[in-house]
Amino acid sequence: MFDKSTWIKLPRNVLVGHGVLDQLGEAVDELYLSGRPLVVTSPTPNELAGDRVTEQFAADDPATVVVETASFESIERVIDTAEREDAGYLIALGGGKPIDIAKMASDHLNLGFVAVPTAASHDGIVSGRSSIPEGDTRHSVAADPPLAVVADTEILAKAPWELTTAGCADIISNYTAVKDWRLAHRLKNVEYSEYAGALSELTAEMLVDSADSIKKGHEESAWIVTKALVSSGVAMSIAGSSRPASGAEHLFSHQLDRIAPGKAIHGHQVGVGSIITEFLHSGEKGQWSDIRAALASIDAPTTASELGVSDQEVIEALTTAHTIRDRYTILGDGITEEAAIEVATATGVI
Ligand SMILES: NC(=O)c1ccc[n+]([C@@H]2O[C@H](COP(=O)([O-])OP(=O)(O)OC[C@H]3O[C@@H](n4cnc5c(N)ncnc54)[C@H](O)[C@@H]3O)[C@@H](O)[C@H]2O)c1
Ligand SMILES: O=P(O)(O)OC[C@@H](O)CO
Numbered sequence: 001m002f003d004k005s006t007w008i009k010l011p012r013n014v015l016v017g018h019g020v021l022d023q024l025g026e027a028v029d030e031l032y033l034s035g036r037p038l039v040v041t042s043p044t045p046n047e048l049a050g051d052r053v054t055e056q057f058a059a060d061d062p063a064t065v066v067v068e069t070a071s072f073e074s075i076e077r078v079i080d081t082a083e084r085e086d087a088g089y090l091i092a093l094g095g096g097k098p099i100d101i102a103k104m105a106s107d108h109l110n111l112g113f114v115a116v117p118t119a120a121s122h123d124g125i126v127s128g129r130s131s132i133p134e135g136d137t138r139h140s141v142a143a144d145p146p147l148a149v150v151a152d153t154e155i156l157a158k159a160p161w162e163l164t165t166a167g168c169a170d171i172i173s174n175y176t177a178v179k180d181w182r183l184a185h186r187l188k189n190v191e192y193s194e195y196a197g198a199l200s201e202l203t204a205e206m207l208v209d210s211a212d213s214i215k216k217g218h219e220e221s222a223w224i225v226t227k228a229l230v231s232s233g234v235a236m237s238i239a240g241s242s243r244p245a246s247g248a249e250h251l252f253s254h255q256l257d258r259i260a261p262g263k264a265i266h267g268h269q270v271g272v273g274s275i276i277t278e279f280l281h282s283g284e285k286g287q288w289s290d291i292r293a294a295l296a297s298i299d300a301p302t303t304a305s306e307l308g309v310s311d312q313e314v315i316e317a318l319t320t321a322h323t324i325r326d327r328y329t330i331l332g333d334g335i336t337e338e339a340a341i342e343v344a345t346a347t348g349v350i
């Protein structure tokens with residue numbers, strides 16, 4: 001008997017481009033949401049674009065809640081505000097933090113939410129994944145994706161450049177994530193989606209092919225990376241997990257978040273992780289140097305010192321990364337300290 005089934009959750013409206021923020025009201029109208037919108041934002045995005053968002057919903061008396069940290073306390077505050085203000089849906093305005101918070105809160109409230117990213121910093125801004133630190137856990141969990149994404153490249157292009165290069169590096173890391181996924185499929189019978197794997201790889205390839213156009217101050221950079229972030233989010237939705245975009249390089253990054261908190265940002269850490277894990281996959285003659293060159297060409301870090309972490313922190317993250325999640329990767333049951341030093345040295349990371 002044929003017994004396969006799948007449920008792919010995707011945004012309905014995705015607007016990317018110059019000035020599309022002014023079409024937010026129109027994009028929301030098409031979703032048949034009702035009631036008051038609650039804008040979930042953080043201080044800088046609120047200053048930059050809060051009024052442009054709320055004025056489009058003036059007839060529905062919008063409310064705003066400003067959050068600062070990605071925490072369960074922030075999610076509680078959004079839930080309480082939404083209940084108190086009788087919100088009908090949420091609009092997340094900002095970088096990854098307000099979007100993750102709104103994603104989790106809207107899941108809890110059974111309300112729809114719309115994402116208005118102001119930074120193209122990682123592929124969580126469009127995906128069905130949310131990442132809120134809980135105890136020792138740093139990786140994402142499933143949460144319904146936004147019903148719509150309105151990504152204004154004029155705003156995204158003015159965000160700090162390192163956030164855009166982090167978004168690019170998060171996409172480049174898809175190369176090794178897919179290698180890890182295939183490995184887990186071969187060795188551990190982990191379910192693999194050819195469609196999601198191919199889309200994720202293609203997304204990384206297209207971004208690298210466009211690397212020459214990714215330059216500070218060019219709005220086209222925001223356009224290229226945001227389209228890639230959407231595509232990577234779709235790959236995760238097809239897979240029903242973050243597997244197409246998260247392998248050992250992400251385990252390494254999640255460990256760095258615990259060992260050296262606040263020193264480097266997600267995309268930059270996974271980029272450096274990807275150089276290392278590509279070497280582990282394919283050896284000296286593999287494509288690790290292509291990944292390193294692609295990262296360098298878009299101004300993303302390629303070494304521990306550029307990340308602002310110590311060599312010892314890199315080694316500790318590498319040797320312990322396999323323990324943090326039930327996700328088989330090239331790190332297998334763990335690599336020794338000697339192996340970690342060797343690969344980090346051979347790739348010039350330390
Ligand atoms: N959901 C996922 O799958 C996923 C994946 C990776 C990371 N994350 C999470 O995302 C968060 C990191 O994302 P982030 O770096 O976007 O965080 P963020 O929302 O804190 O934004 C980073 C900084 O950039 C500022 N900013 C945003 N847009 C700006 C703009 N246009 N101009 C000037 N400043 C601007 C913000 O005010 C903030 O200070 C972390 O909490 C991380 O755990 C989630
Ligand atoms: O599930 P994780 O490992 O948090 O990955 C989600 C996202 O960062 C993939 O780019």
Ligand SMILES: [Zn+2]
Pocket residue numbers: 122123170245246250266270
């Ligand atoms: Zn990521």
